[in-house]
Amino acid sequence: MSVVTPLAQYSSMWQLLSPTTLLLLVSAGMQAGSPADLPKAVVLLDPPWVRVLEEDYVTLKCQGTYPPGNSSTQWLHNGSLISSQASSYSIKSARVEDSGEYRCQTGLTMLSDPVLLEVHIGWLLLQTTQWVFQEGDPIWLRCHSWKNRPVQKVTYLQDGKGKKYFHQNSDFHIQKATSSDNGSYFCRGLIGNNNKSSETVSIIIRDNSASPSISSVFLPWHQIIFCLVMGVLFAADTGLYYSMQRNLRSSMENWKDHKFQWNRDPQDK
Structure with a gap:
């Protein structure tokens, strides 16, 4: 009958773990303990x-x-x-009190950046997807009427x-924004x-030639530290892996070559 020794069991289990696997395990453990490293919703x-x-x-x-088995979403309005815990939040008939900042968060993301929604009262409203554009961005404007009246x-x-000018109401597109598109916009019609x-509505066009800020050039300090730590851990895990492989291989060869000698106890002589 063959006997599997604890040493052999340990060797087989260790061989299943490659350096890449060890790196992923360490990375997962660090991410689990560092919420700041999670992506934003x-x-x-x-x-x-x-x-x-x-x-x-309006639907947000x-x-x-989401983590397995948990699709709940946290929504915040003005903090x-x-x-609602659904992935979408619908406002079926907007009111002025629905104006404000909206944020969301899932089980595996950080809280999102705020999105500002404005609810206005009036017959006509100039709609836009944002207020600030970069040079070269497309601009999409819409002259929207209350209850979509003609x-x-x-x-x-x-x-x-x-x-x-449009004889019939149509959206206004600017294919590539330039500095000349800066200004105050409104629409009128019958x-x-x-x-x-x-x-x-004030539309702002930012100049792409402006020098980037230091914060946009360099990585955040916690990301730099994370990358350095991961590099050191990877090198250490790789060295440990191959060292253990050599030691275990040597131990297994010695185990196979070892011969037991049975001696009689003194009282059996």
Whole structure:
């Protein structure tokens, strides 16, 4: 009958662990103990407008990673928890009190950056996906009416001057933003026989040629430390792995070559 020694069991188990596996185990342990290393969740608006009118339908979606068996999502509005734990939060008929900052978080993400939603009262609203753009970014503007009532003879204006005219209401696209697109925008048009205008919106175009800040060039200090620690651990684990392999191989050879000698006790002579 063959006997499996504890040493042989240990050797077999150790051989299953490669340096890469050890690195992943250490990495997982460090990430589990360091929430700051988790990615941030992201809040998306559907439709993508950051400005809406009363009674509009808005859905906020949380993008993030969920642990197995737990798909609950934490939602915050102006810092207060929302009862909904679904991955999407719907506002079926927007009210002014729905305005404010929205954040979300999943089981394997950090709290998202805030997304600001503005709910306005009026007949017309100039909608945009954001207020600040980089040079070369596309800009998408929409002249939105309350309850989507028909609007005709729509004009988009920049700094009080007409920029684009549509006989029937249409979205206004700027393919690539330049510094000349900076300014205050609003739209106006006819709803029935009434001439209506929206409030103004300030659009800012940032210059891509500006020198990047130090914080954008260098990694955060905790990421640098994490990378250095992981490199040291990987080197140490690799050396330990091969050292243990050599020692275990040598021990197994000695075990096989060892011969037991049976001696009689003194009283058996």
